[in-house]
Amino acid sequence: MRHVACIGAGMTMFSRRLKETGKEMCFEAARMALDEAGLELSDIDTVVCGSAPDAFDGIHMKGENLLDGCGGAKKPYMRVFTGGGTGVLAPIAGWWHVASGVSDVCMVICEEKMSSCFPHPQSAFAHIWDPILERPLQPNLVWIFAMEMNRYMQVHNISKEDIALVSVKNKGNALDHPSAQLAAKITVDDVLNSEVMAWPVQRLDISPPSDGAAALIFAAEDKVGPITDNPVWVEGVGWCIDSTMWTNRDLYFPQYVARAAKMAYRMAGIHNPFKEIDVAEPYDPFDYKELHHMEGLLLCKKGEAATLTKEGVTQRDGDLPTCPSGGLLGVGNPIAATMGVKACEIYWQLAGKAEKRQVADARTGVCQAWGDLMQYSSVMVMRS
Amino acid sequence: MTRVAIVGAGCTDFRSITPEVSWKEIMYKAASRAYHDAGVDPRRDVNSFITCAEDYWEGFSIFDEFTPDQVGAVLRPMITTCGDGIYGLANAFMQIKTGLMDVVAVESHSKISDLITYRDVVLFAFDPVYNRPLGGHPYYIGGLEMRKYLQKTGATEEDCAHVVVKNKKNAMKNPMAGHEADLTVDQVMKSQPMFEPLKKLDIAPLSDGAVVLVLACEEKAREITDNPVWIRGVGWASDTCWLEQRQWWRAVYTEIASKNAYKMARISYPRKEIDFAEVDDKFSYKELQHIEAAQLCPPGQAGRLVSEGYFDADGAFPVNRSGGSLGCGNLIDASGLQRALEVVLQLRGEAGSRQLDGETGVAVSWRGVPTASGASIVLGVDP
Amino acid sequence: MKKFAGERLSSEEMKEVTHEEWAPAVKYAWSCGEAMSRFLNELKKGKLIGRKCHKCKRVIFPPKMFCEFCFRPTDEWVYLPDTGTVMTYSLSYLDKDARRIEEPILVGVIAIDGASEHMGIMHYFSEMDPDDLDFGLKVKAVWKPEKEREGSVTDIKYFKPLEGEK
Numbered sequence: 009m010r011h012v013a014c015i016g017a018g019m020t021m022f023s024r025r026l027k028e029t030g031k032e033m034c035f036e037a038a039r040m041a042l043d044e045a046g047l048e049l050s051d052i053d054t055v056v057c058g059s060a061p062d063a064f065d066g067i068h069m070k071g072e073n074l075l076d077g078c079g080g081a082k083k084p085y086m087r088v089f090t091g092g093g094t095g096v097l098a099p100i101a102g103w104w105h106v107a108s109g110v111s112d113v114c115m116v117i118c119e120e121k122m123s124s125c126f127p128h129p130q131s132a133f134a135h136i137w138d139p140i141l142e143r144p145l146q147p148n149l150v151w152i153f154a155m156e157m158n159r160y161m162q163v164h165n166i167s168k169e170d171i172a173l174v175s176v177k178n179k180g181n182a183l184d185h186p187s188a189q190l191a192a193k194i195t196v197d198d199v200l201n202s203e204v205m206a207w208p209v210q211r212l213d214i215s216p217p218s219d220g221a222a223a224l225i226f227a228a229e230d231k232v233g234p235i236t237d238n239p240v241w242v243e244g245v246g247w248c249i250d251s252t253m254w255t256n257r258d259l260y261f262p263q264y265v266a267r268a269a270k271m272a273y274r275m276a277g278i279h280n281p282f283k284e285i286d287v288a289e290p291y292d293p294f295d296y297k298e299l300h301h302m303e304g305l306l307l308c309k310k311g312e313a314a315t316l317t318k319e320g321v322t323q324r325d326g327d328l329p330t331c332p333s334g335g336l337l338g339v340g341n342p343i344a345a346t347m348g349v350k351a352c353e354i355y356w357q358l359a360g361k362a363e364k365r366q367v368a369d370a371r372t373g374v375c376q377a378w379g380d381l382m383q384y385s386s387v388m389v390m391r392s
Numbered sequence: 393m394t395r396v397a398i399v400g401a402g403c404t405d406f407r408s409i410t411p412e413v414s415w416k417e418i419m420y421k422a423a424s425r426a427y428h429d430a431g432v433d434p435r436r437d438v439n440s441f442i443t444c445a446e447d448y449w450e451g452f453s454i455f456d457e458f459t460p461d462q463v464g465a466v467l468r469p470m471i472t473t474c475g476d477g478i479y480g481l482a483n484a485f486m487q488i489k490t491g492l493m494d495v496v497a498v499e500s501h502s503k504i505s506d507l508i509t510y511r512d513v514v515l516f517a518f519d520p521v522y523n524r525p526l527g528g529h530p531y532y533i534g535g536l537e538m539r540k541y542l543q544k545t546g547a548t549e550e551d552c553a554h555v556v557v558k559n560k561k562n563a564m565k566n567p568m569a570g571h572e573a574d575l576t577v578d579q580v581m582k583s584q585p586m587f588e589p590l591k592k593l594d595i596a597p598l599s600d601g602a603v604v605l606v607l608a609c610e611e612k613a614r615e616i617t618d619n620p621v622w623i624r625g626v627g628w629a630s631d632t633c634w635l636e637q638r639q640w641w642r643a644v645y646t647e648i649a650s651k652n653a654y655k656m657a658r659i660s661y662p663r664k665e666i667d668f669a670e671v672d673d674k675f676s677y678k679e680l681q682h683i684e685a686a687q688l689c690p691p692g693q694a695g696r697l698v699s700e701g702y703f704d705a706d707g708a709f710p711v712n713r714s715g716g717s718l719g720c721g722n723l724i725d726a727s728g729l730q731r732a733l734e735v736v737l738q739l740r741g742e743a744g745s746r747q748l749d750g751e752t753g754v755a756v757s758w759r760g761v762p763t764a765s766g767a768s769i770v771l772g773v774d775p
Numbered sequence: 776m777k778k779f780a781g782e783r784l785s786s787e788e789m790k791e792v793t794h795e796e797w798a799p800a801v802k803y804a805w806s807c808g809e810a811m812s813r814f815l816n817e818l819k820k821g822k823l824i825g826r827k828c829h830k831c832k833r834v835i836f837p838p839k840m841f842c843e844f845c846f847r848p849t850d851e852w853v854y855l856p857d858t859g860t861v862m863t864y865s866l867s868y869l870d871k872d873a874r875r876i877e878e879p880i881l882v883g884v885i886a887i888d889g890a891s892e893h894m895g896i897m898h899y900f901s902e903m904d905p906d907d908l909d910f911g912l913k914v915k916a917v918w919k920p921e922k923e924r925e926g927s928v929t930d931i932k933y934f935k936p937l938e939g940e941k
Binding site for chain 1: 627
């Protein structure tokens with residue numbers, strides 16, 4: 009298998025509303041990644057775009073519309089889309105473009121412009137539901153998370169206080185991220201006093217909708233040398249989808265995350281994830297999700313993630329720094345563009361470029377994205 | 393690195409409406425047939441699944457959610473490509489080449505009959521600032537392009553009508569096709585003007601249908617079948633997305649995609665080394681444009697050649713023996729996969745009364761108005 | 776690291792900047808197909824129906840014409856009682872447009888009796904104290920009067936605690 013490295017990354021600000029168009033955001037992220045790698049667009053053979061529902065940007069086949077900002081004109085250009093899982097699935101697609109030998113240097117751009125959707129990006133989520141079984145009930149997206157959170161809390165007897173610690177940590181971590189939309193020093197009480205949306209979910213348990221873009225460049229082993237002496241190697245990739253029928257499974261444990269993680273760890277030769285991984289960026293659209301995914305990523309036993317959080321293990325100076333970027337909760341959630349705080353963050357961490365967010369001695373890292381109807385996960389392991 | 397072959401193929405009929413099945417059931421049918429054809433159990437033998445779809449064709453945000461159960465992908469690696477079927481094949485090809493996957497299934501379908509406001513959805517793909525406010529029926533883009541193509545190449549509207557006659561007649565021999573007809577050039581020329589110079593019969597009508605192909609690495613391919621169809625090369629590309637900047641008369645995306653596919657396939661003289669082609673013909677003139685862009689005839693000559701019968705079923709270089717989109721129906725993003733399917737059937741000797749001679753075929757796709765994107769795949773009986 | 780690009784806008788500024796608006800006319804009529812058509816027709820009659828796979832022996836609800844684990848057609852229709860157990864639930868203070876409401880909507884997933892483990896559907900709960908909504912609660916469907924039923928999941932108005940339960 010051809011060895012592939014990340015050699016440059018970029019992202020825009022994340023914000024509830026950005027002035028830039030989707031194309032412009034793509035360009036900014038791509039330009040930043042190219043500059044970091046010291047490359048020009050002509051050095052890129054193939055381009056992969058990751059972007060989640062067209063409904064947000066308000067353009068059918070939006071991948072086609074974004075392609076110039078992504079640098080895809082006159083090139084092999086392709087879009088992949090697996091809901092919220094796109095943030096790590098798109099870089100995995102970039103990986104296979106290069107690992108297959110078809111391409112030597114592939115640039116991956118992820119973009120989302122949720123602010124174009126009126127009256128509120130939530131409206132686009134009305135269409136993720138099954139038209140026969142679910143839409144007639146007029147569900148709100150928060151319900152499905154609330155039901156999963158409730159089940160997770162019940163099975164493991166986890167309190168809201170324990171879960172709120174994740175929100176406190178991530179929003180706090182985000183204070184060191186220049187792109188952050190919702191960085192703040194909050195307390196557990198702030199979370200518990202915030203507006204109840206759908207019990208047990210409260211306002212400060214949730215990440216915000218955002219506009220943003222991110223870019224990541226992959227290069228084949230034999231091309232890396234002249235470009236950089238600081239490559240970050242892709243060691244393992246995994247992805248998995250569960251059945252559409254989320255009502256037919258017990259939501260307390262995300263099996264599909266575990267399968268994706270096992271696939272990635274097997275490839276990376278990792279047998280004891282907690283010991284061998286130095287930094288983790290699991291997907292955190294809600295605070296309980298970080299815990300849910302830590303367990304799915306086999307970083308700890310089922311039901312144990314809240315304890316690790318309480319003990320400070322997941323702080324930047326803990327044994328397993330988790331979401332040092334500030335994650336979706338702190339930096340923002342532009343669906344596919346969350347690659348910027350997942351895959352790009354792990355790259356920056358392992359390359360020693362994470363500035364104020366830098367985790368000491370980070371050599372092996374894992375990033376994960378999640379999406380669809382409590383259904384999808386993509387996982388990538390990297391090493392410097 | 394391993395070679396990659398297509399070892400299983402399955403599809404439903406291509407019909408203008410399919411009210412008796414849901415989109416899930418149509419996918420299941422095609423998938424079942426493909427797995428049966430390959431003799432594989434998707435739950436045990438298939439490592440990865442790829443679908444090719446766009447939300448707005450289907451009516452869902454995140455259509456990816458609704459795909460795994462009916463193709464056997466529950467709790468398996470699966471992705472959705474927002475591209476046509478040949479892009480899906482390209483992803484499967486790459487996944488197998490990495491060594492990570494051995495057997496990959498690629499699915500694409502059209503259930504476009506479920507979409508009531510097709511015109512509005514196609515218009516929704518236009519640039520929201522520069523193009524969409526002009527409104528109108530989006531197919532006027534086809535009219536603009538056709539006019540430029542005819543002007544630059546000297547091809548005539550009659551030449552384009554020949555494409556329609558050829559393809560719909562070819563479809564008579566394709567039991568899967570839904571829009572077969574025995575027409576004359578005169579009938580096409582007299583059909584209702586729609587987006588001048590495009591006339592009604594120049595435009596492929598919409599169809600429902602699903603196609604699934606199963607790919608495998610060389611080792612598995614030889615275990616699974618005595619009749620693998622080898623992927624010799626694949627390419628995909630986009631021209632600029634801007635209508636204002638594109639080459640209206642050349643399919644630049646096909647030029648790039650085909651060049652890359654031929655390079656991979658080590659083909660230097662496509663016209664000589666390829667025996668037949670299945671190219672996109674959602675509009676009649678597109679077939680000519682794609683033939684030229686894929687270097688299957690000298691530039692600007694496709695119009696003259698089609699009228700001379702060069703691309704007929706019994707001509708020197710058969711194009712769209714399946715009937716193409718004009719004969720089978722426009723299968724939206726599944727069109728490319730239908731073209732690849734035809735090449736597979738032909739190379740296996742399973743094309744019934746449509747059978748051609750040939751050891752190498754190429755399938756060329758286009759993603760439709762308003763895109764300038766498409767893919768090409770070269771398939772052969774030998775790797 | 777370079778400064779990150781992007782100019783933030785407030786919701787007021789969003790209205791001021793030059794922009795284009797478009798409301799897409801997007802309408803679909805999905806063929807229900809065999810399984811869902813029967814499912815909806817049975818709902819109209821006040822019944823729940825599932826499908827059984829003879830290979831894995833699962834009774835699948837809502838019904839599917841194929842078993843996603845065995846990847847083969849399912850074999851027979853099975854009527855199911857309209858009772859079940861609460862697998863998970865939520866109290867929503869938001870309506871479908873994300874507007875705040877005073878009285879919460881009670882919603883959850885009900886595993887239907889007679890179907891295989893965890894074969895649930897999402898639906899509402901009512902005729903109960905929100906505090907009594909809990910995991911494992913036994914519930915029963917409350918149907919619309921026959922002439923009001925249309926062949927939709929809303930032919931069931933909601934689920935309520937089974938007689939004898941709190």
